[in-house]
Amino acid sequence: MNSMWNRLLKKQKEKTMYYEESELPTKDVKISQSLDENIKNIKEVLGDSGDLIIRQFKMGKPTQHKVAAIHINGLADKELISVSIIERLMENVKNTDNVDPETPKELFAYIKENIITVATIEDITEWKKLLSSLISGQTMILADGVNKAIGCSVQGGELRSIAEPLTEPSVRGPKESFVEALITNTSMVRRRIKSPNLWVETMKLGKVTQTDVALLYVNGLVNEKLLAEVRERLGKIEADEIMGTNTIEEWIGDNIWTPWPTFLVTERPDVVAGNLMEGRVAIFVDGTPMPLVLPATWNQFFQTAEDYYLNWTVASFLRLLRIIAFLFTLLGPSLFIAFIAYHPEMIPTPLLISLQAQRQGVPFPVFIEALLMEFTFEVLREAGVRMPRPVGQAVSIVGALVLGDAAVAAGIVSSAMVIVVAGTAIASFTVPHYTMMDATRLLRFGMMTLAASFGLYGIGLGVIVLVAHTCSLRSFGIPYLAPFAPLIISDWKDSLLRFPKPLLSNRPRLVSQKKIMRAGDTQDLRPTPRKNHTLDQEPKRDSNES
Known part of the structure; x- marks a missing residue:
C-alpha cells in the first residue's frame, strides 16, 4: 500500500512541477558590491512590497560611505532595530585611534566589531541566503563597495x-x-x-x-x-x-x-x-x-497530563473510565441496532416491551433512525465548533435539546434512540486527544452499517478486522498496540493503569533502548x-x- 502511495506521489510531482530551482529569482549567486543594485534586486524580488523597510544613510568623515539597513515590517522588533542598529549606525563613526575607516571593507568590519550590539549576527555572501534571512525576520546591513551583508537576529513583531x-x-x-x-x-x-x-x-x-x-x-x-x-x-x-x-x-x-x-x-x-x-x-x-x-502508541491517546498530577488510584480509575467510554462510543449505537433488529431475545422482556412501545409509529427502520440522529448530532457539533465561541455552545446545547424533543414528539425517532445517541456523543468527549476522538466518530458509522447488515456477527467481524488492522500498524518501527501486542508486562505499569511513581522505574522498552x-x-x-x-x-x- 505504501509503495503504491509513493508511486502516486511521484506521478503527481511530475505533473505539478511548474518551475525548476534554477529558474527561481533566488538562485545561488553572490551579493553585488553596488548598494544601489542590491537594493534594486531586493525590491524586484519582493515585488517592491509595502512592508519592505529600507533605511539609507551615509557614514564616516571625511569619506562618506553609503550604508543601508533593511528589514520586513512586522517580522522584526522595531525598538531593538532602532536602539541597537539604526541609532548606533547614525552616530559619528570613529575608531580608538581617531582615524575614520577609509575603505568600505574597513567600515564594514568596524560596523560588525564595534557598532552592532545585537547578540547574534552573521556574514552573508550569497544572494539566496540574504533573501531567506530577510523574510525570516532578520535585519540586513549592506554597505556600498562590499559584496556581503551582516544579518542581525532581531526577530519580533506581534505574537x-x-x-x-x-x-x-x-x-x-x-x-x-x-x-x-x-x-x-x-x-x-x-x-x-x-x-x-x-x-x-x-x-x-x-x-x-x-x-x-x-x-x-x-x-x-x-x-x-x-x-x-x-x-x-x-x-x-x-x-x-x-x-x-x-x-x-x-x-x-x-x-x-x-x-x-x-x-x-x-x-x-x-x-x-x-x-x-x-x-x-x-x-x-x-x-x-x-x-x-x-x-x-494507541495507549498514549487515553493518557493525560493530569494523570501524573493526581493520586495514582484516581488516575488509574479515570484511565479505565476513558477506555470504557471509548468502547461505548465505538460500539454503543451498533449494539443497539443489532439487539433491536436481529437479537431481541437478548433484551430483558420488560425492557423489550418498553422499547417496542416507544417504536410504535416510528416510520423508519432502526438503522435509518440511528443514522439520522447521529448525522444530526454531528452537524450540531460541527456547527458549535465553527460558530463564534459565545454562540457556538448555546447552538449545540439548545439545538440538541429542541431537535431531540421535537423529533420524539413528531414520532420520527424513539426516546431510547435519543438516549443512546446522546450518551455516545457525551462519551466521545472523554477521549483526551481529539485526533483519536475523530477517528472513533468516523469508525462508528462503519460499525453501525455492519450491525444493520449482519447483527452481532457483523459487529464481531468489524471488531476482528479493526483489531487486525491496528495490530499491523507501526509508528516509526514501534508496534502501535505496544505494550499489549507484543506483550511487555513491565510496561503495563503505565498503560491501562498508572502505578505509583516509585514503581515506574523503567522507560518503554521499545522506545528507549539506551537507558x-x-x-x-x-x-x-x-x-x-x-x-x-x-x-x-x-x-x-x-x-x-x-
Missing part, C-alpha cells in the same frame, strides 16, 4: 501570548500552552529539561514557504536508528508549502490509509517534556502551536559527538530496521 491549554485542560498541572513562535516553544521545553543533552536540530522545509522546523530529542535517551529514520523522512519531503504539522504528519507517516492517529499531537510543554524523557522525538513547526511527538532505567547514574547521559546532518546528505536507512 500571541502564552495562554491556558484549550484542548487539554488541567486542574493541578501547569496552565500554559505552546504558541505559534518556534523559539518560544523550544524555550518552554528547555525550562523543563535543564540538561545539555536536550538537543535541537533546525531545518527549513517547503521550497516556497521555507518553514522553520525544529527536531527536539534528549541525546543519550533517543534511539539513534529512530533519529536517523526521522531525519531521512523529513529530508524526503518535496512540497512547496509546509503550513503546519499536519502536512509533515501525512508526508512522513508510516500508513496514511489508517483512521488511527500515529502521531501524538499536543499543546502542552509538560507532555512534550515527559515524552522526550522517555526517548521520543518532538517535531515543532514555526507557526503551529501543536508539535508532533513520535513514535506514538531503560529512569533512575541511576546521570553519567550515562553524557553527550556524544553530533554528526552533521543536512537535508542534502541524509543518513542511509538501516536495511535491518523495521
